Amino acid sequence: xxxxxxxxxxxxxxxxxxxxxxxxxxxxxxxxxxxxxxxxxxxxxxxxxxxxxxxxxxxxxxxxxxxxxxxxxxxxxxxxxxxxxxxxx
Numbered sequence: 651x652x653x654x655x656x657x658x659x660x661x662x663x664x665x666x667x668x669x670x671x672x673x674x675x676x677x678x679x680x681x682x683x684x685x686x687x688x689x690x691x692x693x694x695x696x697x698x699x700x701x702x703x704x705x706x707x708x709x710x711x712x713x714x715x716x717x718x719x720x721x722x723x724x725x726x727x728x729x730x731x732x733x734x735x736x737x738x739x
Contacts, residue, residue, distance in 0.1 A: 654738050665728060672721075 708715075
């Protein structure tokens with residue numbers, strides 16, 4: 651019983667520590683400012699193919715996409731581990 655409490659508190663402490671480290675890294679290294687207005691991110695011209703413009707937009711912001719995907723995978727892994735953890739009686 652005491653070992654379970656120690657294990658649970660150690661897991662919680664590790665998760666909080668990792669969260670603090672991730673938040674510190676993200677807050678210290680900001681993303682570069684984009685001079686484009688929201689409505690100008692994808693300029694639509696009726697005579698051009700929108701596929702090329704959409705592809706350019708996705709590749710220009712690929713770094714942010716990968717960062718968000720890695721955070722989601724990390725959170726998913728933590729949730730799966732906590733759901734599949736064996737209970738000791």
